[in-house]
Amino acid sequence: MSSEFALIRRYFTRPPRHTDLAVGDDAALIRPGPGMQLAISTDMLVAGTHFFADTDPEGLGWKTLAVNVSDIAAMGARPRWVVLAACLPAADEAWIAAFARGFFACCEAFEIDAIGGDTTRGPLNLCPTIFGEVPTGAAVTRSGARPGDDLWVSGAPGRAALGLAHLRGEVVLTPAWRDDCLAALHRPQPRVALGLALRGLATAMLDVSDGLLGDLNHILELSRVGAVVDEAALPLAALLEACGDPVRAVRACTSGGDDYELLFAAPADRRTDVADLSARLDLPLHRIGYFTDTAEALQLRGHDGRLHTVSANGYDHFGQGA
8 A cells, every 4th residue: 555655746746837846845835926915715625515425536636626726716816836635534546546637637727736735544525725826906805896886797607506406316407408517516617717807807706606695795794785686687598408497597596506606796887898808708797786885785686676685695514504
């Protein structure tokens, strides 16, 4: 059986791109570019909580990094470095090799250096810490939304939730959409290019990981604003085609997790700029509402035009999800 250090050398050591000292010493040495701030995030994935124990390890390797890349994208930053702490139940080299393929495929896709970490034996638990760069003062935070700003979301949030419901036997997806929804669940695509392009345009931003309405509440809280979400403007077409159930489609879009799309505020007079950005990136961007001056009040406008107060806290590991 291979030792811990042999496994690290064999599967988790790659030549670095922009790192002074990477894997092999007591600590890595990195040097941010001139005029740059570091954006740092960590996001743990635990078997049985975030993924099924029998999840394909290569897809899991991709997702383990991708969900952290998404946090960096949501700040308008560029991902640069990652360290990975992994608790593994056994030194299963076939599983580790497949996981490493997926993990480093994501590294390659976003030009990230894996610069260290740790392994130990125990229940399957994966915890990357990612570092990105953003010009000093240019990061897009959750606290800048203003009354009158538009509310936008990228892509088609809810597909991952439908993929999970399909795996649980709660819904039967149409063949044309089944693979797409499962890919959204297992191999999310962080919106790095969009996050970078929204610097100087978005006034507030986050990634949708715990449900659109629940995550929106974080912007409302930190920006001290309210919001109205227009149900008729939600991007439901793909979800309806996938599951054929309007109620489930709305629930997946508004409270399903694991989407890793970007939810952002932008001034109403910049709509043309957002539309141009959508065309340039070939990525749908949907204007789904607007921000108000009623602090932390979230309302949903139904198809009948009536406003309904929404209480949506998103997924909570220690409480009741939305």
